Amino acid sequence: MEIPTDINAEPPNRASFEGLESLDRSIVRVWTIKTGLFSAILAIGVLVFDIMNFFESDRAVPFGVYPLLTLGVTLALSFWIPRLRYKYWGYDLRAQELLLVRGIFNRVHTIIPLRRIQHLDVSQDLFEREYDVAKLIIHTAGTRSSDVILPGLSLEVAERLRDEMKEFITDEAL
Amino acid sequence: MKPSNEARRLHPLTLVQRMIVSLPGLIFILLPVLRGSESTAWFNMAFAFAYAVAVLPWIVLYYVRFRYWITPSELIIHSGVLTRRKRNIPIERIQNIEIEQGPMQRMMRTAKVAVYTAGSASAEGVLEYVSLEEAREIRAVVREMQQEFSGSDTQNSVLSSLDEPLGQDASTVDADLDALFSMSPKRVVLAGVFRFSWLYMAGFFSLMQYVDPDPTVVFAWLAGDNFEEWSAIIEASPWIAGILVVGGAVSLGWLSGIAVTVNRYHRFRVRLLGDKLHREHGLMTLSEGTIPLRRIQAYIIRTNPLMKRFGWYRLELQTMGIDLKQKGFQVAAPLATMEEVEGIISSLGGMTVPSEWQPVSRLTVRRFIIRNAVALGVVIASVWWWWQGIIWGVALLPLIVLLAIFRYRNMGYSVSMGELAVRKGVFRKHVWLIPTPKIQTFSLTESFFQRRLDLSTVYVDTAGASPVSAADIVDLPEEAATRLIQGVYLEFNPD
Numbered sequence: 001m002e003i004p005t006d007i008n009a010e011p012p013n014r015a016s017f018e019g020l021e022s023l024d025r026s027i028v029r030v031w032t033i034k035t036g037l038f039s040a041i042l043a044i045g046v047l048v049f050d051i052m053n054f055f056e057s058d059r060a061v062p063f064g065v066y067p068l069l070t071l072g073v074t075l076a077l078s079f080w081i082p083r084l085r086y087k088y089w090g091y092d093l094r095a096q097e098l099l100l101v102r103g104i105f106n107r108v109h110t111i112i113p114l115r116r117i118q119h120l121d122v123s124q125d126l127f128e129r130e131y132d133v134a135k136l137i138i139h140t141a142g143t144r145s146s147d148v149i150l151p152g153l154s155l156e157v158a159e160r161l162r163d164e165m166k167e168f169i170t171d172e173a174l
Numbered sequence: 175m176k177p178s179n180e181a182r183r184l185h186p187l188t189l190v191q192r193m194i195v196s197l198p199g200l201i202f203i204l205l206p207v208l209r210g211s212e213s214t215a216w217f218n219m220a221f222a223f224a225y226a227v228a229v230l231p232w233i234v235l236y237y238v239r240f241r242y243w244i245t246p247s248e249l250i251i252h253s254g255v256l257t258r259r260k261r262n263i264p265i266e267r268i269q270n271i272e273i274e275q276g277p278m279q280r281m282m283r284t285a286k287v288a289v290y291t292a293g294s295a296s297a298e299g300v301l302e303y304v305s306l307e308e309a310r311e312i313r314a315v316v317r318e319m320q321q322e323f324s325g326s327d328t329q330n331s332v333l334s335s336l337d338e339p340l341g342q343d344a345s346t347v348d349a350d351l352d353a354l355f356s357m358s359p360k361r362v363v364l365a366g367v368f369r370f371s372w373l374y375m376a377g378f379f380s381l382m383q384y385v386d387p388d389p390t391v392v393f394a395w396l397a398g399d400n401f402e403e404w405s406a407i408i409e410a411s412p413w414i415a416g417i418l419v420v421g422g423a424v425s426l427g428w429l430s431g432i433a434v435t436v437n438r439y440h441r442f443r444v445r446l447l448g449d450k451l452h453r454e455h456g457l458m459t460l461s462e463g464t465i466p467l468r469r470i471q472a473y474i475i476r477t478n479p480l481m482k483r484f485g486w487y488r489l490e491l492q493t494m495g496i497d498l499k500q501k502g503f504q505v506a507a508p509l510a511t512m513e514e515v516e517g518i519i520s521s522l523g524g525m526t527v528p529s530e531w532q533p534v535s536r537l538t539v540r541r542f543i544i545r546n547a548v549a550l551g552v553v554i555a556s557v558w559w560w561w562q563g564i565i566w567g568v569a570l571l572p573l574i575v576l577l578a579i580f581r582y583r584n585m586g587y588s589v590s591m592g593e594l595a596v597r598k599g600v601f602r603k604h605v606w607l608i609p610t611p612k613i614q615t616f617s618l619t620e621s622f623f624q625r626r627l628d629l630s631t632v633y634v635d636t637a638g639a640s641p642v643s644a645a646d647i648v649d650l651p652e653e654a655a656t657r658l659i660q661g662v663y664l665e666f667n668p669d
Binding site: 096097105106107108109110111112113116140141142143144145148 | 494613614615616617618619620621622625633635636637638639640641644659663666667
């Protein structure tokens, strides 16, 4: 069958994030703190390992090199990755659908038709609460898309989106 | 029976059945005692005693405390001995009522009634056991009330024809004339022939391990008078003996596969009644159930190279949470020809199996080879330190190339009015027919490497789709992928 060509709906806007809403900037801080904490824990683990091998006679590198190296690399990554994640995250709430585009390496474009939404959650963890950001969790009946997460919205926006989208929830049974 | 506020109880024979069912547990506990190992005998005896003291009153209490009601709007079940559970199932939420009769239930003319609702497992109700008449009545009442809800009574006449005894000889009830699909005994056995499974064999051997028979005794019993001769032969040629053992195990798995299939699909029959698909099957355990057509999320046609060689296919219906045991896949035809499959599909939803498929990008062959060659290289390199013979693993390379080509040839998609079809698989061949209105979400994914080649993977999510074997269309040229999503989405959402 010929695929209709007179498309007035916008294409899922592949390569660029132009025209898409970006996340709240504060999420970069939240992500940085989270990955930073993770890298600290990792460095402590390596440090413990290093201490346990303190009295080994045939040490190739002096004490403290591995933990510091780990800390350095992971801290650098926890500075970069949140910024990249932020850069490659976009969403757009349209009349009939929610469009999500995200991913640093794997770029994923998802179209969620609004009438497919089963229910909506707005959730905040400890760090997110500190910076007043929230994530919107969109549940559909699909298997992979049973919970699609839209992170890094300011609480206000998250609640507004939820209220706008919840109008579309149908009680149509599957 | 009319809906009323009167509390109902399970069939009294439930007590007997539950006790019989609990007996194997007791024997299991007492097995060491029965086999006469002295050391732990007292412990097991005490354990068995405690078991009897706890279980028997529990069975009685469970029966006493189990009550259910059928009110005009709800099915209410109160159950539980220590933890009381009160469950209200709104009638209009009930998707499917399945009546199941095992051998014991058939002897006692009772049945298990399972009420399935959409979505969560916790919202389900099971009545174990009620009398067969009661089971039928419950089903009839629920259907009647559902009809009232939907405001139509056109199907009552059709549905009343369902009130025939479960498992009655097919020849006495309107034969197979109105059956959409039915299987002759020969076909059922054939379905079993194609259904080799290691699973049943594994089960058999773990059972053997528990019983722990003495191999020499078994062997002596098998060999009979010629014990000496046989052992001489085996000692003389261990290879042949080994092959025989493996062959024996394989044929055991094969035969058990046939037995299980015959037991499950004996007299398999699906009929179309109004807007519901009615299915019944089983040799020892009879089961019958209905699937409302509008609950079907996708049609899946499966086969493998061997089955395909003889022109056989299996048709499954993807549903949402109707039967959790079957992971949301209802078998509509365990073994059927393509014409039969096409016939069933077109009468269920008016869909067609496409005859022409659009290929994905040829680059997928290259990507598959590189991906797997790299993985193979990593494995070889890491094992190399311990065992240099692994280098012969390189011989797998041509196999990867062959696999990549077959994979490419078997992958395809097709868009037509109201449906998206995806086909995939070398050994396990799948065809998914997804009705456009049933799509949940659309996604287009590009990995880092795909982006450099302008390729995309397209996936439409459906309710109840398998997380393992899913209908992704891998490595489409990016332009085709975008057009595909746009086209399907436009049909899904015309404005």
